[in-house]
Amino acid sequence: MAHAIRVVALGNDGDGIAQTPEGRIFVSGTVPGDEIVLAAHDGTRGTLDHVVIPGADRVPAPCHLFGTCGGCRIQDMALRALLDWKTGRVVESLQHVGFDAIPAPQAHQVSPHGRRxxxxxxxxxxxxxxxxxxxxxxxxxxxxxxxxxxxxxxxxxxxxxxxxxxxxxxxxxxxxxxxxxxxxxxxxxxxxxxxxxxxxxxxxxxxxxxxxxxxxxxxxxxxxxxxxxxxxxxxxxxxxVPPPGAFLQPARAGEAFIKAAVLAGLPRKGLKAGIIELYAGCGTLSFALAEHAKVHAYEGDRAALACLKQASGGTRVLPALRDLNRQPVMATDLAKAAAIVLDPPHAGAGAQIAQIVAGKPPRIIYVSCNPVALQRDLTPLRHAGYQLDSVTVIDQFLWSAEVESVCVLTLPGAHRRNRR
Incomplete structure (x- = not known):
């Protein structure tokens, strides 16, 4: 008779991790605390036969297609527990960066049936x-x-x-x-x-x-x-007027949570120096930022930039076309801004980070959709002396392993007039 093994954690892709004498085995369709029996395994991945004792956070999947459709990976885990797990992923990445102190995160989760x-x-x-x-x-x-x-x-x-x-x-x-x-x-x-x-x-x-x-x-x-x-x-x-296939945050509520965290991270004084926004897209954050200061908004996609430029008349948004990986905004320009706001793609900010480090702007607000890239990009900033002021976690990709976060960083002693 097969022996039951215990799922002790979730991996980064949402599969359960069972610890066995031979090592870790990844098993999809399981949640931490489950006592399970495997139908088969190859030493690193296992196929679930059945759950002997469900974990405390296991719930019935709300969709009958779960396990078949590729859209949801973790529907058998309570949403509150899922948000806690995603928050833990972001915190763990920040711990690996090496910050002396990590503020208690603010965590938000969108409701079902909100994907647009x-x-x-x-x-x-x-x-x-x-x-x-x-x-x-x-x-x-x-x-x-x-x-x-x-x-x-x-x-x-x-x-x-x-x-x-x-x-x-x-x-x-x-x-x-x-x-x-x-x-x-x-x-x-x-x-x-x-x-x-x-x-x-x-x-x-x-x-x-x-x-x-x-x-x-x-x-x-x-x-x-x-x-x-x-x-x-x-x-x-x-x-x-967004171009066909334009990027939108997947949920209105998720966009609102991100925007609120970004605006809360702006300095209360010294904004006359303006804001530099990197990866501005069609203006998801640009126009909200422009209510507080002049915004130099950089975007590499021509269609998105044309949309932003067409809508920016009469606002304080100044759009510019820039492939930020090939031609990053230079340190001398970044140093003059009151704050840098960046929302890079999944792979992270690439070559732009080195210029931010060299420019040492007093405040950086980093919007991330990938804890791995977040860790990689924030590590040189921490080495440059930046401290972490606040962390916000947003779960707008329900029942998946994807997680968004907003981190606010400041450089102690830099341009004190721009500090809170």
Whole structure:
């Protein structure tokens, strides 16, 4: 009879870690505290047979597709425990950086059914369209329920299946990205055929019928296939026209938590020197920052920069195109700012960090979506003398291993007029 083993922790990708005499084994579908029996293992990864005794934080998964659909990794763990685990991941990264003191984090979690951005795949299977996410290392799972998506987006999936089935340009399948903008859903489609006038007519009719002002075809740049109304979104009170496939924070509440933490981290005095914002995107943070000071906003994506520039008239946002990894903002410019706000991609800030270290601006507000990159980027800042003033953790990717954080760092003794 197989012996039960105990899951003692979660790994960084959300799989449970069971400690055995032979070493650690990663087992998906388990949570800390579970006593489990394995069906098989290869020495490092195991397949769960059954749970003998559930851990204190184990809960029934709220979605019947859990374990099949690739969208959620940790639905069998209580949300409060999941937030604690994500907070612990961020704190552990900061501990590895070596800060003398780590402030108690503020932690926030969005609610289910709040996801307003999704990337889906679709495949023709017989006379049906399968539309959903890929199972782990597998085929597309038809998304007939979802605890993540905003109800407006989920309600769109059924008519989308019919639309995709009717399009002559869809042969075997493709992909579709949906952003829920203030003007309605915004669709960016990849097809395995070339859309003709008939496809465009079908798409325009679909857009009018379902309140979708723009449907675009993936490309460099994307091509608008159907435009049936104005496309717009608001950051604070500023109306922007995001390009197809624009980056949005996945949940409105998550964006609000991030923005609040960033604004709370600004110095109370000395902002006449202005703010330098790196990786500004379409202006998620830019216009809120501009309520407090002049903002030099740098962005490397041309489409996002064009959106930001078009909307910045009459504001204190000064957009500039800059590939920050190839051409970082230099230390001499960074040194003059009252604060640096950066929201880098998943891989981190790269070459820009060395210039920040050299410039020694008095305050840095770092928005992170990756604790590993956060640790790597903050380590040279800590060596340069920066101290950690506050930490905010945001769980807006529910039931996944992804976590956002906002860290505020100050340099003791630097430009005391800019200190709180």
């Amino acid at each position: 951005r999704v990337d889906l795949a679709f495949r023709r299977v017989g006379k049906q369209i399968m539309l959903g996410l890929h199972r782990r290392r597998g085929d597309v799972v038809d998304m007939r329920e979802c605890t993540l998506l905003d109800p407006t987006l989920f309600a769109l999936l059924t008519p989308l299946r019919a639309l995709l089935h009717s399009l002559p340009a869809v042969h075997a399948g493709g992909d579709i990205q949906i952003n829920l903008l203030d003007s309605g859903p915004d669709l960016l489609i990849t097809m395995d055929g070339t859309p003709d006038a008939n496809d465009r007519r079908i798409l325009a009719q679909f857009g009018k019928a379902h309140g979708i002002p723009r449907i675009s075809l993936q490309g460099r740049p994307p091509e608008t296939l159907a435009l049936t109304g104005p496309v717009f979104h608001h950051f604070d009170d500023v109306r922007v």
